[in-house]
Amino acid sequence: MKKFIHLDIDAFYASVEQLDRPELRGKPVIVGGTGNRGVVATCSYEARAFGVRSAMAVAIARRKCPQGIFVAPRFDRYRQKSQEIAAIYTAYSDRYEPIALDEAYLDVSHYDNAVPIAREIKERIKQETGLTCSIGLSYNMSLAKIASDLKKPDAFVIIRPHEALDVLRPLKVGSLHGIGRKSQEMLAARDIHTIEDFWSLDEEEAVRLFGKMGHALYHRARGIDHREIKMDRPVKSISRETTLVFDVYERDQLIPIARELLTEAGEDVKSENVVPQTLTVKIKYSDFTLRTKQRKVESEQQWPDVLDELLDEFDFSHGVRLIGVGFSNFLTPEEAAAERYEQLSLFSSRSVDWQREG
Ligand code: TTP
Ligand code: MG
Numbered sequence: 310m311k312k313f314i315h316l317d318i319d320a321f322y323a324s325v326e327q328l329d330r331p332e333l334r335g336k337p338v339i340v341g342g343t344g345n346r347g348v349v350a351t352c353s354y355e356a357r358a359f360g361v362r363s364a365m366a367v368a369i370a371r372r373k374c375p376q377g378i379f380v381a382p383r384f385d386r387y388r389q390k391s392q393e394i395a396a397i398y399t400a401y402s403d404r405y406e407p408i409a410l411d412e413a414y415l416d417v418s419h420y421d422n423a424v425p426i427a428r429e430i431k432e433r434i435k436q437e438t439g440l441t442c443s444i445g446l447s448y449n450m451s452l453a454k455i456a457s458d459l460k461k462p463d464a465f466v467i468i469r470p471h472e473a474l475d476v477l478r479p480l481k482v483g484s485l486h487g488i489g490r491k492s493q494e495m496l497a498a499r500d501i502h503t504i505e506d507f508w509s510l511d512e513e514e515a516v517r518l519f520g521k522m523g524h525a526l527y528h529r530a531r532g533i534d535h536r537e538i539k540m541d542r543p544v545k546s547i548s549r550e551t552t553l554v555f556d557v558y559e560r561d562q563l564i565p566i567a568r569e570l571l572t573e574a575g576e577d578v579k580s581e582n583v584v585p586q587t588l589t590v591k592i593k594y595s596d597f598t599l600r601t602k603q604r605k606v607e608s609e610q611q612w613p614d615v616l617d618e619l620l621d622e623f624d625f626s627h628g629v630r631l632i633g634v635g636f637s638n639f640l641t642p643e644e645a646a647a648e649r650y651e652q653l654s655l656f657s658s659r660s661v662d663w664q665r666e667g
Contacts, residue, residue, distance in 0.1 A: 312423040314415040315445040315453035319462035321411035323353040404538040421551035451534035473532030548635025549574040556595045556628035570634040584645035585636035590619040595628035
């Protein structure tokens with residue numbers, strides 16, 4: 310099963326202002342164009358209690374919340390904080406996709422239990438940046454985002470496969486990423502308000518109303534979303550790991566588990582269309598010490614044998630609590646083919662010459 314985190318800082322600009330100016334904490338802070346003609350970029354949850362919202366005219370916000378403290382945005386500072394946040398979550402996965410300064414998706418499928426990982430990220434963001442965030446964890450990107458929105462602020466919500474439909478059922482259709490305000494109005498005119506109402510549309514009708522996007526919306530409303538993290542940089546490693554139910558002392562008991570992890574990581578490698586040159590095995594012993602061993606791999610056929618060889622290098626007598634299998638040092642398929650050709654021609658250059666002469 311895939312696992313995704315969606316994280317989103319609470320009232321981002323306003324929280325940074327409250328962080329830097331302690332006198333603003335606990336107060337209705339409204340960040341925006343400070344003239345009366347500006348609009349609200351965001352506001353603290355204290356200001357939201359008065360009905361102030363993003364994109365609202367500042368003049369209206371003043372009327373709703375006369376005691377509001379209006380401050381001008383400081384984008385450089387927000388970018389700085391954004392980098393601090395990214396430095397934390399990128400340490401947990403190679404596959405992440407920042408969506409905004411304060412928002413990102415993270416593929417955490419390689420952790421066999423992603424729950425403590427998600428908690429740790431949330432905790433570290435609080436400790437190290439001083440900001441609270443809401444985190445959603447689920448088996449696809451759409452549900453991870455819905456989860457992080459469900460109980461904002463300072464939320465931590467998991468949506469498991471068997472819960473998805475019940476969670477989705479009562480939500481406003483607008484909770485689905487891809488249904489904005491206009492679409493919501495269009496659907497309301499057809500008496501479709503909740504996701505359960507949206508289920509009454511068949512896929513064809515959804516496509517008639519939303520064009521190509523209709524397919525995705527039809528499925529997302531049913532908890533199905535096969536999107537992957539969009540990477541704007543090459544992956545550096547692909548791995549899978551699992552914590553064992555009991556400490557294991559026997560190599561033979563570890564082999565089938567390691568093979569399974571190899572298969573799963575191997576599938577990710579193939580879907581990424583890369584050719585790994587290094588295979589790594591990671592072992593965490595019962596005393597939590599961590600050891601890794603790695604070897605060069607040239608072709609997929611070698612993976613199982615190299616895995617066995619790597620396992621031979623470990624001492625299992627201390628008891629193993631976690632095992633991981635990973636690939637790294639990727640080439641593109643073209644680079645890999647060129648590499649093979651070079652090696653081949655090293656050995657066969659004479660015969661090539663001979664053929665040419667002939
Ligand atoms: P959001 O994450 O949408 O909002 P937020 O972080 O302020 O509040 P929350 O996540 O708790 O609901 O947007 C992130 C930042 O982007 C926000 O702090 C300010 C900026 N922004 C605008 O400038 N204009 C807007 O209309 C919105 C929605 C956000
Ligand atoms: Mg936010």
